[in-house]
Amino acid sequence: MTLLDLANPTRFLSLTAKVLPWLAAATAILLAVGLYQSAMAPDDYQQGATVKIMFIHVPNAWLAMFVWGVMSLSALGTLVWRHPLADVSAKAAAPIGAAFTFLALVTGSLWGRPMWGTYWEWDARLTSVLILFLMYLGLMALWRAVEDPTRAARAAAVLTLVGAVNLPIIKFSVDWWNTLHQPASVMRMGGSTLDKAFLIPLLTMAVAFSLLFVTLHMAAMRNEILRRRVRSLQMMQAGQQAA
Amino acid sequence: MTALAALIRRDLRVALRVGGGALIGVLFFLTVVVLMPFALGPDLALLKRLGPAILWLGALLASLLTLDRLFTADHDDGSLDLIVMSRAPLELACAAKAVAHWLAAGVPLIVATPVLGLLLNLDGQATLAVALTLLAGTPALTFTGMIGAALAVTLHRGGLLLAVLVLPLSIPVLIFGVAASNAAIAGPDGFGAPFSILCALSLAGLVIGPVAAAASLRHGLD
Amino acid sequence: MTLATMLGPYASFIVASYAIVGAIVVALIAWIALDYRTQKARLRELEAGGARRRSGRGVTDIA
Amino acid sequence: MQPAAITESRNVMESAAFRLVGRALTCIRGGREIFADLGFSLSAGEALAVTGRNGAGKTSLLRLIGGLLKPAAGTIVLEGSPDESPPAEQAHYLGHRDALKPALSVAENLRFWHAFLGGERDSPPAALAAVGLDHIAHLPAGYLSAGQKRRLSMARLVAVRRPLWLLDEPTSALDTAGQALFATLMTDHLAKGGLIVAATHAPLGIATRELRIGGAA
Numbered sequence: 178m179t180l181l182d183l184a185n186p187t188r189f190l191s192l193t194a195k196v197l198p199w200l201a202a203a204t205a206i207l208l209a210v211g212l213y214q215s216a217m218a219p220d221d222y223q224q225g226a227t228v229k230i231m232f233i234h235v236p237n238a239w240l241a242m243f244v245w246g247v248m249s250l251s252a253l254g255t256l257v258w259r260h261p262l263a264d265v266s267a268k269a270a271a272p273i274g275a276a277f278t279f280l281a282l283v284t285g286s287l288w289g290r291p292m293w294g295t296y297w298e299w300d301a302r303l304t305s306v307l308i309l310f311l312m313y314l315g316l317m318a319l320w321r322a323v324e325d326p327t328r329a330a331r332a333a334a335v336l337t338l339v340g341a342v343n344l345p346i347i348k349f350s351v352d353w354w355n356t357l358h359q360p361a362s363v364m365r366m367g368g369s370t371l372d373k374a375f376l377i378p379l380l381t382m383a384v385a386f387s388l389l390f391v392t393l394h395m396a397a398m399r400n401e402i403l404r405r406r407v408r409s410l411q412m413m414q415a416g417q418q419a420a
Numbered sequence: 421m422t423a424l425a426a427l428i429r430r431d432l433r434v435a436l437r438v439g440g441g442a443l444i445g446v447l448f449f450l451t452v453v454v455l456m457p458f459a460l461g462p463d464l465a466l467l468k469r470l471g472p473a474i475l476w477l478g479a480l481l482a483s484l485l486t487l488d489r490l491f492t493a494d495h496d497d498g499s500l501d502l503i504v505m506s507r508a509p510l511e512l513a514c515a516a517k518a519v520a521h522w523l524a525a526g527v528p529l530i531v532a533t534p535v536l537g538l539l540l541n542l543d544g545q546a547t548l549a550v551a552l553t554l555l556a557g558t559p560a561l562t563f564t565g566m567i568g569a570a571l572a573v574t575l576h577r578g579g580l581l582l583a584v585l586v587l588p589l590s591i592p593v594l595i596f597g598v599a600a601s602n603a604a605i606a607g608p609d610g611f612g613a614p615f616s617i618l619c620a621l622s623l624a625g626l627v628i629g630p631v632a633a634a635a636s637l638r639h640g641l642d
Numbered sequence: 643m644t645l646a647t648m649l650g651p652y653a654s655f656i657v658a659s660y661a662i663v664g665a666i667v668v669a670l671i672a673w674i675a676l677d678y679r680t681q682k683a684r685l686r687e688l689e690a691g692g693a694r695r696r697s698g699r700g701v702t703d704i705a
Numbered sequence: 706m707q708p709a710a711i712t713e714s715r716n717v718m719e720s721a722a723f724r725l726v727g728r729a730l731t732c733i734r735g736g737r738e739i740f741a742d743l744g745f746s747l748s749a750g751e752a753l754a755v756t757g758r759n760g761a762g763k764t765s766l767l768r769l770i771g772g773l774l775k776p777a778a779g780t781i782v783l784e785g786s787p788d789e790s791p792p793a794e795q796a797h798y799l800g801h802r803d804a805l806k807p808a809l810s811v812a813e814n815l816r817f818w819h820a821f822l823g824g825e826r827d828s829p830p831a832a833l834a835a836v837g838l839d840h841i842a843h844l845p846a847g848y849l850s851a852g853q854k855r856r857l858s859m860a861r862l863v864a865v866r867r868p869l870w871l872l873d874e875p876t877s878a879l880d881t882a883g884q885a886l887f888a889t890l891m892t893d894h895l896a897k898g899g900l901i902v903a904a905t906h907a908p909l910g911i912a913t914r915e916l917r918i919g920g921a922a
Contacts, residue, residue, distance in 0.1 A: 354462075
């Protein structure tokens, strides 16, 4: 790693040191407000209190897709501009995205349980999220399989972009497969039909979770930069002959 | 004994470190099981009926595919020569490697079974039954698979050839594994007999697998 | 008013969802914080090791 | 128990009766006769340099002695050995490949072979210091250069004591300092009454007898 390559990550590190505390504080405040609003929200006339699960399910589901978008942008950065921070951003985002996707699945299944009578129904929406989850796990496995981070970054970038192109196709296929077998999904999450009483807590929570992602992502990127420094220092140490 | 413990510890460490593929087997298992409903349709009653069979097929393929590198990795870096030359009997060294592989790749499959059971609409008791049969049966899969893995070293190729060689050998395990799971789900009768045969298969594999693998390695090295 | 009466018949599902989200988010934060500490410690150790080697060489030079 | 066993084996190693003898060896690989009717004898404290052109069967001879190949004809015995175990179990084999796992640290790699090979042993840290790798013991073996990997393999020979060393092109990846270090290790080993059989093109830096196979190079 040359000094020039280190320049950008170094500036990034000093930036995170300044920004992270503020971001964390903003996230905490917004989360608290969001939680309060969702606690105060009235029951839905159809779903009763279970509508409260929506306030955490929808932000997680939205982040599950958003994080893949962030990774796709980073993948472009890796492949087109070969920016060292892009690799770091893509790698740091993957486990966080996988966690949000997992939460979207779990909360979706808990939300569906009262309606379906089972924890899992091969509902079009949830099934798509499940496939997204599998793709996240595959991507993380790819990152783990290759020790050299720059080589892993190229491979992961290609896979991320292929995934981004494929996700709409998968979504469409799953929807088609699902309607073939059963009537439309029980869950309703149409934004426009949503009452204002639900919309405000939902939006607050969505912004709060997005901020949470930005905070976590920044912190994880910082860790990854440090990890790479440790690695290159260790390589340098290995190169030195014993005295 | 310390030699074998050291071998098990090393293989576990390598499997769990970066570059090791212990958890990829679970991911493969998950993916195979998730694929099934897309072929069969999302009919929960059907999935519930086929659940044990799907889980067993997934576990069979997952444990087989992860076995591919059991000996070839050691052969490629030269470790296998030293293992063959060592004072520890090669049969026991093979058994130790199989145990390490089962711990790193087989046990995670069993742990993942409840989650997959949920996706296939299996109830708690059925999931428990499948997990129990997998616990009793996956060692047999590892021990028969290791014969193929040893042959892969001899033949300088693995992958599909390994699968073709080993899959027929694992048919008995599949039969009694699925039979025991279905017996536990459908009724109280008949779980004991297939389950004990499954255990017997694992015990027989424990004896036959290492001996056959060691014989294959001894004669196949060059 | 207890939680159960407030949240209706499916209180356990609602509480469970919030609890799981909380647990995973806390686990993520803990993992990232711990990772930061380990990397920082390793970096410090490596830098200290390099410094020690240099000073060690100095000592032998004097001797 | 342990110290008694050590002194006993040392005495045997030092006695002149301890010899590695190969008689009328024929090696056939892949239907091709590599060499035939090959004989050699090596006493304690001696090194044998096996030379010959590429494909003459230098590596095959080492693998025959190590029991990794079966001779088509002939025998290999360690005469005057303290136990009845075959030469393979009293030998170290240092092949082309270093038998290291890149994911494990330098110390973990050595500790594994130390525990796995067993028998009479020195401590792994001392062996690492002997080959000059103690300052990077905690690093993954994957970070090492080819020469450093070779040194780590050499540490195995030091950490676990075996009377017979089978070395296949041992100095190929080593720099001058590494070759000098290895020469010292081999001299020590011979002085303790050990035996060395090395397949090599380059001089090893120690006094050796030569076994040329397959005619002129």
